[in-house]
Amino acid sequence: MQQKLVIDPDLTFIREVKRLGGESVKKCYQCATCSVVCNLSPATSAFPRKEMILAQWGQADKLIRDPDIWLCYQCSDCTKYCPRGARPGDVLAAIRSFIYEHYSFPSFMGRALANPKALPLLLLVPMMAILVMMLAFTRADFSFMAGSIEFSKFIPHGWIEGLFISGNLLIFLFAGIGLWRFWKGLHAMPGGESGPGFVASLILTAKDIILHINFGKCEANKPRQLAHILVFFGFIGAMITAGLAVLALVLFNYGSPIPLSNPIKWLGNISGLSGFVGLTILVYRRATMKDRVGANGYPDWLFLVMLYLVFITGLLTQFLRLADTSIAAYSIYYIHLVIVFFLLWYAPYSKFAHMFYRTLALVYARSIGRTAKT
Ligand code: SF4
Ligand code: SF4
Structure with a gap:
């Protein structure tokens, strides 16, 4: 029997990403243009398309441990070509701000x-x-x-x-x-x-x-x-x-x-x-x-x-x-x-x-x- 995949979205995380500059996160429809145009993305398991869907689904646990978030320099090449105006560079920048906040002590x-x-x-x-x-x-x-x-x-x-x-x-x-x-x-x-x-x-x-x-x-x-x-x-x-x-x-x-x-x-x-x-x-x-x-x-x-x-x-x-x-x-x-x-x-x-x-x-x-x- 096929196994069910249960997604448990962290809604607070989605709200925080929007507040920190990634308000366009929900516009992404996963065309992957951004991953193709990004000059800093690796050839395999390219970003930022996969990060966009993880962010839309509120998968904070995965994103705060994802090193690819930090390979992005918010150059806006992806933002320029995104057909949906989802501004992936800005979403990744907002996730980075969330990460300092998450790990901060106190x-x-x-x-x-x-x-x-x-x-x-x-x-x-x-x-x-x-x-x-x-x-x-x-x-x-x-x-x-x-x-x-x-x-x-x-x-x-x-x-x-x-x-x-x-x-x-x-x-x-x-x-x-x-x-x-x-x-x-x-x-x-x-x-x-x-x-x-x-x-x-x-x-x-x-x-x-x-x-x-x-x-x-x-x-x-x-x-x-x-x-x-x-x-x-x-x-x-x-x-x-x-x-x-x-x-x-x-x-x-x-x-x-x-x-x-x-x-x-x-x-x-x-x-x-x-x-x-x-x-x-x-x-x-x-x-x-x-x-x-x-x-x-x-x-x-x-x-x-x-x-x-x-x-x-x-x-x-x-x-x-x-x-x-x-x-x-x-x-x-x-x-x-x-x-x-x-x-x-x-x-x-x-x-x-x-x-x-x-x-x-x-x-x-x-x-x-x-x-x-x-
Ligand atoms: S962020 Fe834009 S370019 Fe990237 S997958 Fe989503 S819709 Fe496509
Ligand atoms: S903003 Fe980030 S993800 Fe987008 S093209 Fe530039 S380095 Fe790549």
Whole structure:
């Protein structure tokens, strides 16, 4: 006798995917055009057609363990050719947002970062932390405003570094728990073919990420490759600048502020400009060319806007200090710190986490032979 297949749809999952940017999921009628045009899909068991039907049927358990979800770069080639306007690239992006939320630890933080109503409270935490540090140091007499502008008079750099390092330790621990669950989930799916070992897969994946090779295979949204390169290296440059500035100030007793002629400043300014230009391209295109670049849910926009504000306030802080406008410079510096800590403390729950989740999934996918057909 033929065996019955019982499907148990997770309706909450379908609602969440729609809310996170995949509202067109139900339009798909399984023609498979998307799997044919996708340059990143493997030759066997191609995506995103199979993910579309799993999403329509609310098969959350299968999708959160599916490495193919992370092989997609939301290039919109499939969206351009889909005859039903089902926007598969956007649906896969929404499923990825669902996945960070699902694996987040503690889980209420994942829900908070995906909910616009929680934003004021989330902002209040770094706002209060920085304000308390400032008041503890200056005793609220605002005497630091007199004389030349020096941000170490507002809050000593050592205090900022202390908060940064202690925050990082906690964040890495929480992020590690979520990533470990994700990694175990990937292995719980039936394996594919065998690929290179873990170390070789890691090296090849790192090369692909650094060189932005997969972005280069996209056709409908080509300019995103350059924009992403600018943001990626701008962010890495800004991180290296922050590390070098700490070494210069703490270990080598440089005075503060570091002069503009110093190579650390050059690196910081070039990185800031690179991130600013890249994000301007990304934000402009996402806001004005939804059909070509893909739609975004709230978590994507939150991350993009916060990252954009970090670069803008970072550059502005320096210009206002050079212009000797005390109130404006200290105010923007305060906003800059609040946004930096917002991004840092909530990294495991925001789109920031996609860097880590995607890297793990790409390594795993390569190790089981899931690579692009082209
Ligand atoms: S998402 Fe569009 S192109 Fe892909 S199978 Fe469904 S209808 Fe066809
Ligand atoms: S958005 Fe691009 S990478 Fe993702 S499934 Fe569609 S064609 Fe493939």
